[in-house]
Amino acid sequence: MSGKWLWAHLDLGLLAVAYALLLVLRNSYTEIAGWPWCLALQGCLLVGAIMALRSGRPLGQPFDALAGVSIAAVAVSAALSPDPERSWGYAAMVTGYFAVLYGLVGRWPRDRSLLPWLGAAGALFSLAGLYQFWQWIFLPQWQAGKPLNRLINNIYPLGHHNFNSGLLSLLLPVILALVFERRGPERGFWFVCLLIGLAMLFSTQSRGGWLGVLVGCVLVCLLSVRLSRRNGLLLAVALPVVLLVAVFSTTFASFKPKFFFEGRDISTEQRLIFWQTGVRLWQDHPLFGVGPGVTGFVFPGYRTDTDPWMARTAQQLHNTPVHLLAETGLAGLLAYMGWLAGCSWMLWRCLGQARPIVAALAGALAGYAVSSLTDFQLENPAISLTLIALVAELVRLAPPPAWQPPSWLRLIGGGVFLVWTAFWLRSDWGSYQAAIAFAHQNDPAAFEGAITQARRIDPDQPYYPLVQAQVLLDAARKLSPRDPRRAGWILQASEAADRAAALLPTDPYALTVAGWLHYYRGQWAWASRLFDQALAQDPTTTATLQLGAGLALLAQHRTEAALPHLVAEIVLFPDQWIDERWQTGPLGRLAPRVARNALALYNQLLSRYPGEHDALYQQAMLLLWLNQPLQALRKLDAMPVRQGVEPGNVPVALRLAWRVAPYQALGVRIQALWKLSRFEEAREALSSLDRLSPASAACLRDALIENQSVAKERFYLVNGQDYFLLRRIGGPVLQFPEPVHSETWASMDCVTFGYDGRNWRLPQAQKLISTPVLQR
Numbered sequence: 001m002s003g004k005w006l007w008a009h010l011d012l013g014l015l016a017v018a019y020a021l022l023l024v025l026r027n028s029y030t031e032i033a034g035w036p037w038c039l040a041l042q043g044c045l046l047v048g049a050i051m052a053l054r055s056g057r058p059l060g061q062p063f064d065a066l067a068g069v070s071i072a073a074v075a076v077s078a079a080l081s082p083d084p085e086r087s088w089g090y091a092a093m094v095t096g097y098f099a100v101l102y103g104l105v106g107r108w109p110r111d112r113s114l115l116p117w118l119g120a121a122g123a124l125f126s127l128a129g130l131y132q133f134w135q136w137i138f139l140p141q142w143q144a145g146k147p148l149n150r151l152i153n154n155i156y157p158l159g160h161h162n163f164n165s166g167l168l169s170l171l172l173p174v175i176l177a178l179v180f181e182r183r184g185p186e187r188g189f190w191f192v193c194l195l196i197g198l199a200m201l202f203s204t205q206s207r208g209g210w211l212g213v214l215v216g217c218v219l220v221c222l223l224s225v226r227l228s229r230r231n232g233l234l235l236a237v238a239l240p241v242v243l244l245v246a247v248f249s250t251t252f253a254s255f256k257p258k259f260f261f262e263g264r265d266i267s268t269e270q271r272l273i274f275w276q277t278g279v280r281l282w283q284d285h286p287l288f289g290v291g292p293g294v295t296g297f298v299f300p301g302y303r304t305d306t307d308p309w310m311a312r313t314a315q316q317l318h319n320t321p322v323h324l325l326a327e328t329g330l331a332g333l334l335a336y337m338g339w340l341a342g343c344s345w346m347l348w349r350c351l352g353q354a355r356p357i358v359a360a361l362a363g364a365l366a367g368y369a370v371s372s373l374t375d376f377q378l379e380n381p382a383i384s385l386t387l388i389a390l391v392a393e394l395v396r397l398a399p400p401p402a403w404q405p406p407s408w409l410r411l412i413g414g415g416v417f418l419v420w421t422a423f424w425l426r427s428d429w430g431s432y433q434a435a436i437a438f439a440h441q442n443d444p445a446a447f448e449g450a451i452t453q454a455r456r457i458d459p460d461q462p463y464y465p466l467v468q469a470q471v472l473l474d475a476a477r478k479l480s481p482r483d484p485r486r487a488g489w490i491l492q493a494s495e496a497a498d499r500a501a502a503l504l505p506t507d508p509y510a511l512t513v514a515g516w517l518h519y520y521r522g523q524w525a526w527a528s529r530l531f532d533q534a535l536a537q538d539p540t541t542t543a544t545l546q547l548g549a550g551l552a553l554l555a556q557h558r559t560e561a562a563l564p565h566l567v568a569e570i571v572l573f574p575d576q577w578i579d580e581r582w583q584t585g586p587l588g589r590l591a592p593r594v595a596r597n598a599l600a601l602y603n604q605l606l607s608r609y610p611g612e613h614d615a616l617y618q619q620a621m622l623l624l625w626l627n628q629p630l631q632a633l634r635k636l637d638a639m640p641v642r643q644g645v646e647p648g649n650v651p652v653a654l655r656l657a658w659r660v661a662p663y664q665a666l667g668v669r670i671q672a673l674w675k676l677s678r679f680e681e682a683r684e685a686l687s688s689l690d691r692l693s694p695a696s697a698a699c700l701r702d703a704l705i706e707n708q709s710v711a712k713e714r715f716y717l718v719n720g721q722d723y724f725l726l727r728r729i730g731g732p733v734l735q736f737p738e739p740v741h742s743e744t745w746a747s748m749d750c751v752t753f754g755y756d757g758r759n760w761r762l763p764q765a766q767k768l769i770s771t772p773v774l775q776r
Helices: 002-008 010-024 036-053 062-079 084-107 115-143 161-181 187-206 207-224 229-251 256-262 266-284 293-300 320-350 355-374 381-397 407-438 445-455 465-478 483-503 506-519 524-537 543-557 560-571 574-578 584-609 614-625 629-637 664-673 679-692 694-705 720-725 746-751 765-769
Strands: 712-714 740-742
Touching: 002 084, 010 036, 010 084, 010 115, 010 746, 036 084, 062 084, 062 320, 084 381, 084 614, 115 161, 115 187, 115 381, 115 664, 161 187, 161 355, 161 381, 187 229, 207 229, 207 355, 256 266, 266 293, 293 320, 293 524, 293 720, 320 355, 320 381, 355 381, 355 483, 355 506, 355 694, 407 445, 407 465, 445 483, 465 506, 465 543, 483 506, 483 664, 506 524, 506 543, 506 746, 524 712, 543 560, 543 584, 560 574, 560 765, 574 614, 574 746, 584 614, 614 629, 614 712, 629 664, 629 720, 664 679, 664 694, 664 746, 679 694, 694 746, 712 746
Parallel strands: none
Antiparallel strands: 712 740
């Protein structure tokens, strides 16, 4: 009997195992893009499709009509997309989620609720997230001696704190409804699960998540708790306590709420730009959008703000309605609004017959609708599958529809299933070959063979040629210039970068990589064309782009045309100051002119915004570069000690928190004092720096006092938002091809910006760097 029961419920068991894996796998959102974890999501959707073909039944109206409209809208949008391969991949996922919905409705017993299982899933997810937070965030920071009020947001297990809080906005109202519904020990169990979930939410520090959970839980209370003096008193005590906990969660380790009320919260300001950009995208593609999953490819050319503080590209637009409007047009947005209206209408119809379940579903859906106004998370499988389960529970409450699908509909479904399976098998085989290649990055020959095989299997995947170019170029750099393999590997890397640029014609990163590789091959005119294409998409936030454009023009003896690009690189990416190339050769001869022009740009900025902290710091760095340490000290002395609140009419960049930290300013001061031979003052300042940043103090002590100048190479990493290239594949993080080389001025490497090196607080950057350069 037990064996038959297990066999009969095998499909539901496999679905549950895959769902649980997506809930607890560390960094699941990144991991499921590569081999072998990509099989978890695909297996889940394929099992759901088999269930739908074997046992699926209609959802009833309006849900069947809404499912049809949603699939049609996504399919038409994918067909019209500038990147159909990627868009059809997203369309296949959307169809798979609906297949899971139909399969779950057909297979799940109508007399059993899904809510306890979802509540248990919430507890499992929270326990996994708290354990991973303890192991990978809290404990390392504690052991490093960092204070608790500097804890970063809990990104585990879904890969981002907003994903975690979004899932909790769905599951915590369900658990709260179970607390109200159950009695005795069961109520105690669910109350403990609720506390664990709240602890998990606390660790995310997500403002949108807390707002969504509070809205959802208040709605559950209103629908579940009978009005009485005792219950009213309990709610009057509980609500302020939860609000205080929420405020503490979002403020104890973050200045975002304070910055928000002061008008200088970067995440809030970036969201406004994301939303404006989404509207721009929709205006160009009003009916069916730009296509599912292609926001990151077309975003740079549509940004409404190109200052360095703004992300160069975006995986999503941080607002579900706006994101759907941009990617699927009016058709997709109307389908989304239809689902909200349809679920609300069905909840109202079922309110009298199953009030506790309706309370749970209403709280979950309302909470997520609110939290999703600050993020787009429907591409996260854990969240989408949870929404599917909640809709399946709502369908279970409704009377079964009399209409049955005709047999030919299952035949069409079977055909779609076969095409779908073939598409994923091809993609999986490519992922497997790519995983082999990634494991052999130190063996160029083995890597080249495996990545070429992956590229042949999936020729429209841009990540393969980008990694191919990066690995082969790194290998070529390690060879002697006389080694015959060097030129061959650079040629292969260049051809790979050209393929990526052809697949991503609007992506400034791919164009920049291709430009640099043509520069290395001596094809300077070709390199200039690629750099110009990249600059048309992004003139301000792609590292080494302006530098490459300037060097390519210099190689063509076009010095005056090159100079504005070199000045722009120095202003936009100040870490370039320490590069060894500025000490010798053509850049060495131009360095004083570049520095004077950059100083003039900052003078323009300071004439409009006197006492601007970061601009004064940058001028001090430039003056040190020009060997004028006394003037550099005067600029440092003029820097304000505390940041005031700027008025709202000041550019966003200047309202943001200072980019330059106190330890960096002190490090530059130490170097100026050292150049002036004021060694005692420099040593006293070093003692102060020990308290602010021991690592920087040790670095400066080695470089200045011990005179240990060690040649260093540091690569700019691609902005984190560029993970849109990894979503289907996984693999290593990309980097820009040309590193910063430091040896002569190694001490300055102790106080550089690092990461992608952007000068975040540079306002109106595009207009500023377009200012005509000085002639001498």
